[in-house]
Amino acid sequence: MKRTIKTLALAGLVTAAGVGGVVYSGVVNVAADDPHYSLVHAFLTAARDRSIEVRARDIQVPPLDDPALVRAGAGNYDSMCVGCHLAPDVDASELSQALYPAPPNLARQGADGDPAAAFWVIKHGIKATGMPAWGKSMGDEHIWGMVAFLQRLPAMNASEYRQLVAGSAGHQHGGGEGAVHGHEGDVVEEEGHAH
Numbered sequence: 399m400k401r402t403i404k405t406l407a408l409a410g411l412v413t414a415a416g417v418g419g420v421v422y423s424g425v426v427n428v429a430a431d432d433p434h435y436s437l438v439h440a441f442l443t444a445a446r447d448r449s450i451e452v453r454a455r456d457i458q459v460p461p462l463d464d465p466a467l468v469r470a471g472a473g474n475y476d477s478m479c480v481g482c483h484l485a486p487d488v489d490a491s492e493l494s495q496a497l498y499p500a501p502p503n504l505a506r507q508g509a510d511g512d513p514a515a516a517f518w519v520i521k522h523g524i525k526a527t528g529m530p531a532w533g534k535s536m537g538d539e540h541i542w543g544m545v546a547f548l549q550r551l552p553a554m555n556a557s558e559y560r561q562l563v564a565g566s567a568g569h570q571h572g573g574g575e576g577a578v579h580g581h582e583g584d585v586v587e588e589e590g591h592a593h
């Protein structure tokens with residue numbers, strides 16, 4: 399028994415030293431413009447999908463067919479999500495093209511058919527992807543509005559999208575609310591660089 403414990407302890411130390419050596423050497427490239435190896439990408443995708451599935455399975459989905467809920471979700475989506483996840487007839491942005499992994503184009507795929515999972519992702523975010531945890535500042539009722547909206551987004555054309563956003567109350571979730579933000583004409587000055 400003592401020999402087994404010593405062997406396991408030695409194996410643990412060797413493994414820890416090996417991992418520490420890899421980390422210290424800097425051989426792992428964390429650059430967003432250097433994609434993961436296919437095996438690493440497959441592992442991370444499977445881990446992400448399974449994690450979301452497990453954590454979302456007990457979420458009770460409210461009725462999402464209320465037009466007012468969808469309209470409210472449209473205002474929040476337009477204010478908070480378009481830069482990464484796009485909208486009908488909105489081209490990829492500098493941000494959406496620069497993130498790795500690339501954010502999904504929700505104007506095309508919507509919430510992927512699982513509203514509980516979409517709610518969980520919007521509320522909690524996903525580590526190391528650029529997807530923030532909106533639940534830190536947004537109430538559940540507003541997150542459900544975005545989920546309701548996402549179920550309808552892929553079927554919308556640009557005119558329908560703009561009309562729905564214009565009919566919304568804009569950005570609202572508890573703090574920092576404001577009028578509907580139009581992203582098409584935004585100009586951001588940053589160190590002499592206009593976007």
